[in-house]
Every structure is written in C-alpha cells, then in structure tokens.
Amino acid sequence: MSARHGRDRRPLTTERVIHGAVSLADEIGISALTIRKLADAIGVKPMTIYHHVANKEAIIDGMVNQVFSEIDLPPTDVDWRSAMLVRSHSMRQVLAKHPWASPLMESRTTPGAAILRHHDAVLGCFRTAGFSLEATAHAYAIIDAFLYGFALQEATLPATGGPTMAEIATQIARQMSDGYPHLAEFTTGHVLQPGYDFGNEFHFGLDLILDGIERTTELGRSVASTA
Amino acid sequence: MSARHGRDRRPLTTERVIHGAVSLADEIGISALTIRKLADAIGVKPMTIYHHVANKEAIIDGMVNQVFSEIDLPPTDVDWRSAMLVRSHSMRQVLAKHPWASPLMESRTTPGAAILRHHDAVLGCFRTAGFSLEATAHAYAIIDAFLYGFALQEATLPATGGPTMAEIATQIARQMSDGYPHLAEFTTGHVLQPGYDFGNEFHFGLDLILDGIERTTELGRSVASTA
DNA sequence: ACCTGAACACCGTTCAAGT
DNA sequence: ACCTGAACACCGTTCAAGT
Numbered sequence: 153m154s155a156r157h158g159r160d161r162r163p164l165t166t167e168r169v170i171h172g173a174v175s176l177a178d179e180i181g182i183s184a185l186t187i188r189k190l191a192d193a194i195g196v197k198p199m200t201i202y203h204h205v206a207n208k209e210a211i212i213d214g215m216v217n218q219v220f221s222e223i224d225l226p227p228t229d230v231d232w233r234s235a236m237l238v239r240s241h242s243m244r245q246v247l248a249k250h251p252w253a254s255p256l257m258e259s260r261t262t263p264g265a266a267i268l269r270h271h272d273a274v275l276g277c278f279r280t281a282g283f284s285l286e287a288t289a290h291a292y293a294i295i296d297a298f299l300y301g302f303a304l305q306e307a308t309l310p311a312t313g314g315p316t317m318a319e320i321a322t323q324i325a326r327q328m329s330d331g332y333p334h335l336a337e338f339t340t341g342h343v344l345q346p347g348y349d350f351g352n353e354f355h356f357g358l359d360l361i362l363d364g365i366e367r368t369t370e371l372g373r374s375v376a377s378t379a
Numbered sequence: 380m381s382a383r384h385g386r387d388r389r390p391l392t393t394e395r396v397i398h399g400a401v402s403l404a405d406e407i408g409i410s411a412l413t414i415r416k417l418a419d420a421i422g423v424k425p426m427t428i429y430h431h432v433a434n435k436e437a438i439i440d441g442m443v444n445q446v447f448s449e450i451d452l453p454p455t456d457v458d459w460r461s462a463m464l465v466r467s468h469s470m471r472q473v474l475a476k477h478p479w480a481s482p483l484m485e486s487r488t489t490p491g492a493a494i495l496r497h498h499d500a501v502l503g504c505f506r507t508a509g510f511s512l513e514a515t516a517h518a519y520a521i522i523d524a525f526l527y528g529f530a531l532q533e534a535t536l537p538a539t540g541g542p543t544m545a546e547i548a549t550q551i552a553r554q555m556s557d558g559y560p561h562l563a564e565f566t567t568g569h570v571l572q573p574g575y576d577f578g579n580e581f582h583f584g585l586d587l588i589l590d591g592i593e594r595t596t597e598l599g600r601s602v603a604s605t606a
Numbered sequence: 607a608c609c610t611g612a613a614c615a616c617c618g619t620t621c622a623a624g625t
Numbered sequence: 626a627c628c629t630g631a632a633c634a635c636c637g638t639t640c641a642a643g644t
Contacts, residue, residue, distance in 0.1 A: 186617065187619085200629070202620090272560070272561045273561075275562060276560075289565075293529075294525065300527070300528035302528070304531070331496075332495050333503075334500075342513065357521035360521060360588065435637065
C-alpha cells in the first residue's frame with residue numbers, strides 16, 4: 153500500500169486511473185473504493201483525478217470496460233460450442249478475479265469499445281454457426297445469465313481454501329439442525345465433505361446449458377417460440 | 380416523499396426500519412439509500428434508527444431477509460418440476476420488484492430466518508423427489524445462477540415500456556454499424572423489432588435448465604461427476 | 607424506555623488558484 | 626498543460642444528553 157505512493161512521475165493518464173481503480177477494487181472491494189484512496193494509491197492528489205475522468209461514474213465505466221477487455225473472445229476457427237467454452241471459462245476466471253464486477257457488467261448505459269467488441273464477437277460466433285437471430289438471443293441470454301449468476305455466488309465464498317468455510321458452515325449447521333433439517337443435512341452431508349468444491353458446479357451447469365442449446369438448434373436450426 | 384414525514388406516532392420498530400429501507404431502495408436505488416434519508420422517510424431523526432439496528436450492515440441484512448420472505452416457497456403437493464417453476468417465477472417477480480437485491484441475496488454471512496427457511500424448502504423439494512445430495516447441489520446451483528443472473532440483466536433494462544429502450548438502442552446502433560456488424564444486425568434486426576421482449580428469454584432459459592436436470596436425474600437418479 | 611443534538615472522521619465534487 | 630488547497634454539502638456513527 154505504501155510502496156506505490158507518489159512513485160510514477162510520468163504524467164497521469166486516464167488508463168493509469170482506471171487500472172489503479174481496478175487493482176484497488178480487487179484489494180478492498182468496490183464499496184470501499186473512494187476517489188481519495190484511489191488518488192493515494194496512484195500517488196496523486198484527489199483533485200488531479202478529475203483532470204482525467206469526468207467523475208466517479210466515468211471511472212466505473214472504464215473499470216467495467218477493462219474487465220471486458222480481459223475476457224478472451226470466442227475463437228473463430230472452431231465450432232460454436234468449443235468457442236463458447238473458451239469464452240465462458242475465461243469469463244468465469246476474470247469475474248472471479250474481480251468479484252465486484254458481475255453486478256456492473258450489464259449496467260453501463262455508455263458501453264466502451266471493449267464491451268461492444270466482446271458482444272459483437274459472441275453474437276458473431278452464433279450467427280456464423282448458423283443460429284437464427286432468435287436462437288442467438290436465447291443462447292446469449294441463458295449463457296450470460298448463468299455466467300453472471302454463478303460469478304455472483306462464487307464471489308461470496310470465503311476467499312480461498314477450506315478452513316474458514318468449514319467454520320462458518322459448522323456454526324450455521326449447529327443453529328439449524330432443529331428447524332432446517334434439509335439445510336442441516338445438505339451442509340454436513342455434502343458441502344462440508346472433504347471432496348466438495350463449489351467450483352465443480354460450474355462445469356455441470358455450463359455443459360447442461362450448452363447441451364440444451366445444441367439440442368434446440370439441431371431441431372431445424374430455427375427455434376419455435378410464442379411470438 | 381413529504382407525505383410520510385413524521386406520520387406514524389407508534390414507537391419505531393426494527394420491522395418498520397427494514398420495511399422503510401426496502402421501499403426507499405425500490406424508489407431511489409440502494410446506492411442512494413442513506414441513514415439520513417431513511418430516517419426522513421419513516422418520520423424520525425437519523426440517530427433514532429440506531430436504537431433499533433446495530434448499523435447499516437444490519438439494515439441490509441434485514442432487507443435481504445425481507446426479499447426472501449416475499450418469494451413463494453416451492454409447493455410440497457406437486458412434482459419437483461412444477462414446484463420449482465412456481466418458486467422460480469415468484470423469485471423472478473420479486474427480484475424484478477427489488478432490482479437492487481440480486482447482488483446481495485447470496486452475500487449475507489449472517490442469514491435471517493426467511494433465508495434459511497427458503498433454502499431449506501428448496502433443498503427439501505429436491506430431496507423429497509429423490510435427488511441425491513450431489514444432484515441437489517447441481518440443480519440448485521444452476522437454477523439459482525440463472526435466476527440471479529437473469530435478474531441482473533433484467534434490472535438494467537429501461538424502466539418499463541419501449542420508447543426509451545428504442546432510443547438508446549437506435550443511438551448505439553448508429554455508432555456501431557461500421558465496427559460492430561453483428562451487434563448492429565442483432566439490435567436493429569431483432570431487439571428493436573416490435574414483438575421483441577427480453578422477458579421471454581426467461582421461459583426459454585428456465586425450461587432448458589429444468590429439461591436438462593430432468594434428463595440428468597432420469598439416468599439412474601445419481602449424477603456422475605469427477606469427485 | 608425511547609428519542610435526539612452536536613460532533614467526528616469521512617465522502618464526491620467545484621472553484622479558484624498555483625507551477 | 627498539468628496539478629492542487631480550500632471549501633461545500635453530504636455520509637455513517639459515537640457520545641452525552643434530553644423526555
């Protein structure tokens with residue numbers, strides 16, 4: 153924290169502001185991210201920041217755009233399912249690295265270039281594979297709902313490793329063995345078992361969804377729906 | 380706003396604080412929800428609130444608990460799929476009514492009674508239907524990821540009705556017709572078409588997921604996975 | 607028992623300067 | 626051109642009172 157105060161003597165750029173904001177949010181969370189702390193982190197006075205961004209909202213815009221830029225685009229030289237697997241796993245990894253990001257990803261009213269490029273590439277992946285616009289909308293909506301929702305759940309898990317996790321769960325389990333029998337059984341009998349890893353639910357879920365999309369599009373390349 | 384200042388002369392209760400906070404967050408958003416504005420809304424001085432809740436974090440805890448309490452539990456007298464349809468549609472409706480809630484629903488480290496009751500009922504729904512603990516974990520994870528993620532996407536749509544939506548999309552479409560061909564095609568050719576309603580993606584997605592779960596559990600009631 | 611005023615250490619942001 | 630100090634209207638929260 154003190155190691156980077158006032159270090160970089162190059163003139164400040166918007167990029168340095170945004171990058172510093174992402175790093176600081178990763179460290180302390182987005183609700184604790186203030187202009188003043190950000191200024192301190194990048195070695196500048198608070199008011200200097202306003203010469204490179206309009207306000208805090210513009211910083212958030214830039215942060216979300218940077219997160220999108222870190223996500224691998226679906227490769228264009230493989231089938232759509234393989235391409236979406238690559239893009240989905242990359243997205244999960246990026247959202248796990250920036251746990252504050254998921255609620256913000258779809259909330260930007262002025263999307264940056266990386267956001268537009270990302271959506272264009274994903275849409276292009278489906279369209280090139282022969283999906284109708286309707287099938288594309290279905291596929292994109294369910295996949296991203298799953299990715300964002302999973303990231304939301306994953307963001308609340310204790311940092312990394314099992315000790316804290318087990319403590320919390322055991323404590324909860326004690327209080328609920330009487331009134332919440334299924335919750336008690338599930339916690340002690342499954343979640344607290346040695347081999348359990350919530351992350352595995354990702355692969356099950358993603359495969360189920362891609363299977364379902366594949367099945368739907370196989371039935372004639374055009375998805376029936378109540379118009 | 381001015382109509383409810385200082386009205387209720389009954390002694391303040393924790394319930395009135397929480398309920399007032401939920402209503403105010405529905406109106407102005409959770410980032411604009413401050414203790415001072417909340418006090419004003421329920422007709423009391425800011426410091427009075429601290430006699431009924433420990434701090435703002437406790438208010439958030441109570442708000443999330445109230446949101447859970449509004450979600451219909453899965454009925455116990457029908458098959459698991461019908462029960463999950465009821466619970467899922469109710470959850471979507473409640474999360475749409477409280478657009479600030481989705482990112483907070485799974486983030487509580489001290490869950491209230493309504494939260495525990497809800498999770499116990501959903502787990503019980505699967506277990507009673509014969510799901511293994513592992514299959515239950517798979518099913519619960521994918522369904523809730525979809526519900527939370529969909530709510531996140533739905534929360535960013537313009538309030539209600541099409542006019543503003545079309546304006547924004549047209550504006551975006553103009554700027555991206557050159558660099559983002561798939562996005563331009565998708566926006567003008569599908570999203571901006573008269574009949575399009577993003578809400579319809581919910582039914583497609585939920586059905587696909589429930590189909591997948593059904594198919595998985597039919598193959599022997601026990602789900603294979605890398606342990 | 608229940609409520610509150612004054613105060614403290616913070617916020618984001620504006621404005622008028624400094625080099 | 627790039628940076629900044631002082632100030633304003635806010636925050637959450639503590640503490641010592643008021644009825």
